[in-house]
Amino acid sequence: PISTVLQNGDSQLIISNRVQTSTQKEKEKEMHLRLAFSLLLSSSADHNYNAALRLYGPPAMFQEELKLPPKPCNTRTETNAEILRQLSRDLSNIYDLELSAIDGYRMFRHAGSDQPSWGYCLESARIENSEESLILFRRDEELHEDRFLDWVPLSSCYTLEQAKSCDVSYTGPSEEVLRAILELFRDVFEFALKTNWSYDKRIEFYHSFPFEELPSIRSVKAFRRTLFSCPAFDGFDWTFPEVEEIDE
Numbered sequence: 001p002i003s004t005v006l007q008n009g010d011s012q013l014i015i016s017n018r019v020q021t022s023t024q025k026e027k028e029k030e031m032h033l034r035l036a037f038s039l040l041l042s043s044s045a046d047h048n049y050n051a052a053l054r055l056y057g058p059p060a061m062f063q064e065e066l067k068l069p070p071k072p073c074n075t076r077t078e079t080n081a082e083i084l085r086q087l088s089r090d091l092s093n094i095y096d097l098e099l100s101a102i103d104g105y106r107m108f109r110h111a112g113s114d115q116p117s118w119g120y121c122l123e124s125a126r127i128e129n130s131e132e133s134l135i136l137f138r139r140d141e142e143l144h145e146d147r148f149l150d151w152v153p154l155s156s157c158y159t160l161e162q163a164k165s166c167d168v169s170y171t172g173p174s175e176e177v178l179r180a181i182l183e184l185f186r187d188v189f190e191f192a193l194k195t196n197w198s199y200d201k202r203i204e205f206y207h208s209f210p211f212e213e214l215p216s217i218r219s220v221k222a223f224r225r226t227l228f229s230c231p232a233f234d235g236f237d238w239t240f241p242e243v244e245e246i247d248e
Contacts, residue, residue, distance in 0.1 A: 068149070068200070068203045068204065068207055069136070069149060069150045069151050069203065071199050072125055072127075072134055072151045074127060074128045074129075075125040075126060075127050075128065075134060076125060076126050076128065077123065077125045077199065078123050078124060078125070080189060080192045080193040080196070080197055080202075081193055083123065083189050083192075084186065084189040084190060084192070084193050087182060087185060087186040087189060088186060090104055090105075090182065091179070091182055091183065091186060094179055094182070100160075100175060101175055101178040101179045101182055102160055102170070102172075102175055102178060103159060103160055103161075104121075105120060105121050105178060105182065106118060106119070106120065106121070106160065106170075106172055106173075106178065107119065107121050107135070107137070107157040107158060107159060108157065108158045108159075108160075108162075108163040108168055109137060109139070109152060109156055109157045109158070110156075110158070111152070111153075111156035115139075116168075117139045117140050117148075118139075118140050118170070118171055118172050119137050119138050119139040119140055119148075120137070120138040120140075120211060121135045121136070121137060121157070122135075122136040122137070122138055122149075122206050123135070123136040123202075124136070124154075125151065132153060132154070132155065133153075133154045134151045134152065134153060134154065135151070135152060135154050135157065136149070136150075136151055136203075136206065137149070137150060137151070137152045137157065138206060138207075138209075138211065140171070140172060140211075140212065141211070141212050147207060149203070149206055149207050173211075173214070173215075176217055177214065177215070177216060177217055177220060180217045180220040180221065181211075181214065181220055184220060184223075184224055184227070187224075187228070188205070188227075190236075191233055191236045194236065195235075195236075
């Protein structure tokens with residue numbers, strides 16, 4: 001499982017729904033984020049997507065370097081082909097109303113001293129000689145907090161129904177928006193399979209994917225054109241619906 005992002009406007013990415021910064025330093029950080037994605041769109045084919053994000057990371061996204069989770073020991077992680085196959089299968093079931101995108105890709109985590117939070121379930125891994133599984137969990141981002149992406153025990157996470165039974169209200173994308181995000185990820189993993197993305201490249205993509213910035217189906221569709229037009233996805237053919245034709 002996987003799964004939101006920046007809003008596109010006139011061939012450059014514009015940050016929306018951000019709280020107005022009160023200091024010059026914060027304004028400079030916001031400018032750096034816009035510059036990063038401008039570089040992403042306009043630079044040559046050898047320009048690196050993740051290098052731009054490292055250099056011009058938005059507030060609370062990166063510190064001195066990316067804090068990415070290593071591949072967990074004694075586990076079998078999913079391959080690009082398995083992730084793509086699972087996404088395609090899940091989307092088919094979602095279209096047939098046999099599965100909810102929220103049930104499949106959103107969970108609530110409350111374990112130990114960690115801040116309770118909803119988040120995205122991006123991949124799974126089976127621990128060898130154990131019934132326990134791990135999930136790659138991307139916690140919903142809060143202002144002024146480091147971005148959290150890590151492998152966590154599935155037993156520490158709760159589905160929507162389990163969370164409701166504990167009087168926890170759901171927060172996050174709607175079913176329709178999450179479905180559009182999953183469609184985007186399916187297309188990303190077609191490219192990942194074709195170009196043989198490594199584990200590290202997948203993790204960097206998950207970490208840098210700005211989920212919180214896509215509040216609507218329209219914004220997801222608009223971002224699709226921006227994402228797949230950047231040099232990181234050079235050499236792969238895409239078709240894009242016109243944003244004006246997208247119905248919410």
